[in-house]
Amino acid sequence: MQHLLPIQYEPILERALAEDIGSGDITANVTIPADRMARAIVLAKSDGVLAGLAVACRTFSLVDHNIVWEPHADDGERIGDRQPLATITGPARGMLSAERVALNVLQRMSGTATMTARFVALTEGTNARIVDTRKTTPGLRLLEKYAVRCGGGFNHRFGLYDCVLIKDNHLAAGGGVAATVARARAETGHTMKIEVECKTLDEVREAVDTKADIILLDNMPLEFLTESVRIIGGRATTEASGGVNLSTVAAIAKTGVDLISVGALTHSAPALDISLEFD
Amino acid sequence: MQHLLPIQYEPILERALAEDIGSGDITANVTIPADRMARAIVLAKSDGVLAGLAVACRTFSLVDHNIVWEPHADDGERIGDRQPLATITGPARGMLSAERVALNVLQRMSGTATMTARFVALTEGTNARIVDTRKTTPGLRLLEKYAVRCGGGFNHRFGLYDCVLIKDNHLAAGGGVAATVARARAETGHTMKIEVECKTLDEVREAVDTKADIILLDNMPLEFLTESVRIIGGRATTEASGGVNLSTVAAIAKTGVDLISVGALTHSAPALDISLEFD
Amino acid sequence: MQHLLPIQYEPILERALAEDIGSGDITANVTIPADRMARAIVLAKSDGVLAGLAVACRTFSLVDHNIVWEPHADDGERIGDRQPLATITGPARGMLSAERVALNVLQRMSGTATMTARFVALTEGTNARIVDTRKTTPGLRLLEKYAVRCGGGFNHRFGLYDCVLIKDNHLAAGGGVAATVARARAETGHTMKIEVECKTLDEVREAVDTKADIILLDNMPLEFLTESVRIIGGRATTEASGGVNLSTVAAIAKTGVDLISVGALTHSAPALDISLEFD
């Protein structure tokens, strides 16, 4: 599974800490003696899927490198209400100053993983993978794409840079499916796959002929999806997109598409309730 | 209303663009001629409250300073499905490269404003203000706190630095309500208000006696809230917190508390559907 | 007392080191063997109040993490000429490269603490607190506000963000004391105190009626200060400002004001003489 390096997420935590601590934690400074030590448990407060435990715990040691932590669960694991996830030990003042940022990170990441797992569960027994989109929180894409993997989903492209995805506006400028895909093939590096958005069955046929790697079936009714999968016949990867929610995803998956992309995994997943409880 | 300065949000946009564009928008680069101009409408796709229009539109000119925009609505305004919010004009390539980041910002901010407005509507006719918390998205707190104001809510403290908020762990270390508040009063600058969390009516009485500025009534049942408000009798600002959702907020507001703080405004508001439609 | 976190001051030290070391310490590089070890004492060269010892000593380990230090005094402590403040041990080259930046930080912070202590001493026996202003060195506000606390003073607001302070230009735009304070009260979050500047006794009376939290008595003669304190009668915190120096502060304190704000603590305190002496 995709692995996150500290050099990829520490700047996110540092900015979040600067945002929250600002000119100082004036409450902890006057109420907690500098030498007071503490122990606290990161505790699930509801059921879900865990994501971001190491990232969140790193927050504490960025505030005070004397704070250490021990994990009791793994990212990607189903967790239940009142389950202890990690133990944090160290100077109390720094633990209190870091608490909110750590939980904000962990709750969001686990919220996305949990939402992803719900979609994945509804597609069980089909070949369809649940994949994310670029509808992520500004600045947190790596964390959220990682959380989608924790929830059993897969990643679509990470940005504008790692896959060609030709949408309607590109097609309009490029002169239709065949001409635009051909031009992209000629101009783009050989490592890049080419995906093209289709809204009609005619476009789907044209896309197959151009040997697009992936065909995005945008906002199609179920019967069109089924027919598209039949037309494509394995000659391209198929992706359904648009109108996907917890009520519709199972039926979409049964049309035989390879991928179902869901913006809600990252733009509308509620935070998972997780708290820090001091001994 | 709180106003956002470009120097406060431009770095957020620049990081989001770097995250999305990375080594280049390989699709736009090969499909859109460099000199192609375009016009597009930022369009609401559902009902809600607008927040972040200027922030979002600034994204386009950061990508290409030849892109200009004209607003058709104001932040804080109720918007309806298919309502045009702004017109963007300029080089097509840059508009397509910036589109996703701009919408990600606008949809999240408007999602928070819309959620806030729902809570505010349910407290109408009472004195209770809906306020936010520090349960915000790492790195986006200023944008989200601004969005809460657009939705008719008010802001709680912005971080650990601008208000003393003594919670249970601080009380445990500080020796109870009276001693801890007194120490905070003695040590903290005169510009800082002191808020103290109370879980029992006895604590509430003690907090009033210490002349705390704000008393946080944490997770209290309705009758305790009512009784706390009676005990305090206007000698401190009262804030209800915990267990607040769209089903419970109206009853909480009727207890007479001054403030109701709601984490969900910022940690669990779904994005508002807004799109960019090219002519 | 306010506590500084490494994540708050290390970037200041890193920028100062970059500024001083630039393309390299060409003297140490050619005169000091790479493996030469050294021991040096941070030594007071005059009497004063210490501030910033840990911050300054951190400079050495940022240059070479093999340099360690042991403190012999505490911030806020009165120090005398020739008093050893800390022992620094490690590779000589790095110690010499870091020396100037470390001393620049320590001398300035201790200079501010020392100046503050002089003002505080002159108000002894009164209720007046000496407080700082926003007239701080660009980029060093946190360090200087911390130094004021070390000298026995207290902090006024840290910036434009943590207290409403309505001055003459705001009053002019806002329509006078009563209207402007009322509007600020209605629009600002409940955690923010509201201070208003008054130049006349009539304005003072108006400010009390508006229930401003703090009343700034700007550049008033002593008898006006005394009368203002009488008028306010404890219904607001009182702050004297303007024309405060070492000759006038005692008399101002005796008028009964709660706070005396002094720009000179941070904009005109001479550095305290402290040196590094190698064994």
Next chain:
Amino acid sequence: MQHLLPIQYEPILERALAEDIGSGDITANVTIPADRMARAIVLAKSDGVLAGLAVACRTFSLVDHNIVWEPHADDGERIGDRQPLATITGPARGMLSAERVALNVLQRMSGTATMTARFVALTEGTNARIVDTRKTTPGLRLLEKYAVRCGGGFNHRFGLYDCVLIKDNHLAAGGGVAATVARARAETGHTMKIEVECKTLDEVREAVDTKADIILLDNMPLEFLTESVRIIGGRATTEASGGVNLSTVAAIAKTGVDLISVGALTHSAPALDISLEFD
């Protein structure tokens, strides 16, 4: 005279603005209408030498690019109480938000220029140049070295990187004046001058023999300075350092030294009183 480029000082201003504005200018936001325009004069409040006018005025346009300014004086010019220095025009809100940072910069820079001019005046009629040191405010060295030039002084090295300066600890490690200077000469690039600190006349004689470019006469009594100048006889540049203040500088200058370095120019100059007055 040394010229400052915007790319050299704008990051300093941006950090200072972030430090002061933080999560927002809550006073201006609620009291000043967004469309209110204003005009204000940057006004001297005491006599001195101006430094940093363009730098300070740039602060305003960084907050709001609609703010413009017109200078009425030049850096390096003697200014008198009540003299208008510049006119600032634009949206009132941004002008008020930027005011403090702009004045903090201008007052400090002009304070250093003014202090420098006092030292320079006392050396008139001699050949001695007043030069600065590395005892500058962390992060502001370029601004302060520029201000020294505005006051009629000259710059010593800018950091550890642009001149070899062999002090006592280097000499101890390097084996005395002759050996250390010789090694520095052999190892260092040809563009670098070599300065060596001498505490005795014997060291001075040795330094002349090694053909050091500059000889630093450290903390010498006047008669030793005079004798050193005689010994050196123009074969090296001479610099007096240590114990230099407004009472001693004239006599030191008369010993015939080429340079007198004064740490107080940058570490202990009080701010010059300058204000912003709105129409």
Next chain:
Amino acid sequence: MQHLLPIQYEPILERALAEDIGSGDITANVTIPADRMARAIVLAKSDGVLAGLAVACRTFSLVDHNIVWEPHADDGERIGDRQPLATITGPARGMLSAERVALNVLQRMSGTATMTARFVALTEGTNARIVDTRKTTPGLRLLEKYAVRCGGGFNHRFGLYDCVLIKDNHLAAGGGVAATVARARAETGHTMKIEVECKTLDEVREAVDTKADIILLDNMPLEFLTESVRIIGGRATTEASGGVNLSTVAAIAKTGVDLISVGALTHSAPALDISLEFD
């Protein structure tokens, strides 16, 4: 062709200017009057292929926004000795301060484009594309990959993030070609192509069976390359790598491989001689 956005390269220029200008251009400051205007021509001093003209010219306006430029040639164009490439006009001081950085950028980028064009010319008449590697200058990869495109080459992956490339050490850990490719296919997002390095014909056969998208033929003699192309028979893209230089590339291209990757395009291309000549 790949297009570079200012937000992608301006930070590179800003760092390069900071590196070169440091504490100030002391020569221009004292020799060029502040109001002196100038006009200069960017002039080719040898034959080659142009790359980076807009990037280089942007350097001048970063130093002084009053400097403007007019291009006389396009990136990707063959240029000859003494050909004028652009005219730069504006304040002379800023033009001189920016000159070296601008030329450093332009000479390196054009050097890479020129080297690429030499390799491309030698493969004319074959189907082989010349592609770059990750052996680029730290920090300049985007500029160099763009320059390769200007020279007629194509881009391999931009980093570790946009294509799976399984090399010998990955194969060793992953259990051989078939197992490792299968695992990568199962775990990686559908947008990513999978390339696998083969050293023997047996590995090539195994790679074809695993349906790897691209097969890297590493350091193979010509006859093995030919045989590999035959075995693969169009079922995967073929890439020759290792031992490619101007003497060998033509023969390699004739083996029928699709791609020839050349590290020397970016790690060993000499700078192209280009100068700035003032009127």
Next chain:
Amino acid sequence: MQHLLPIQYEPILERALAEDIGSGDITANVTIPADRMARAIVLAKSDGVLAGLAVACRTFSLVDHNIVWEPHADDGERIGDRQPLATITGPARGMLSAERVALNVLQRMSGTATMTARFVALTEGTNARIVDTRKTTPGLRLLEKYAVRCGGGFNHRFGLYDCVLIKDNHLAAGGGVAATVARARAETGHTMKIEVECKTLDEVREAVDTKADIILLDNMPLEFLTESVRIIGGRATTEASGGVNLSTVAAIAKTGVDLISVGALTHSAPALDISLEFD
């Protein structure tokens, strides 16, 4: 020899790693188990001079602080094909993710050192030092200037800030050699040397009379160089520049000039082949 501090080069490595790793090393993530340990040798693949070993090895521990390294050679040392330079041990995944950046740094720095050593060898037996120029790679100047020292060369100025170098355009604006040097002498700090470019023997004579510290003999034929050295007669340092390459450098050195500056050391040195071989 010039020493590089981690605070000077770590940001370069961090940027290079961000550039290469981007959203993640997708190959290592799916093929290398997280707990797999490895050992690898940094191995020379051709003869040359080593530079940057510590810098390159630091790359590995920036990716994973559990990776350690042991050097087997020193910077500045001649190395031969197949010579082991360092052993790297630690988690395999991080070692593979860091490999390319580490080698890119080491190959370039050693390439420059090797090229420098070739020039230095050709001047043996003369007094001429080989020196570098400002024609360095944007962002890597410190590393490259250090590499020149490793190769036996010396450093010219590091930037526009540490030596006055008056070239033709400065002379044109300043009114010729005598006037321009005199003005620079009067205006510039005493620590700065003044170098002036001369194209004719008359200019050389004028430069000697102005007591310029260094005289740059630009693009002069050998007999003019010889004559210039004779005219100057030790009264200034002499530097030959222009048209210097491996064929011409020996003859230039024999003219008696003190310095020969060579842009090719840094703008056109091919990378030295060095690899990482896993056990």
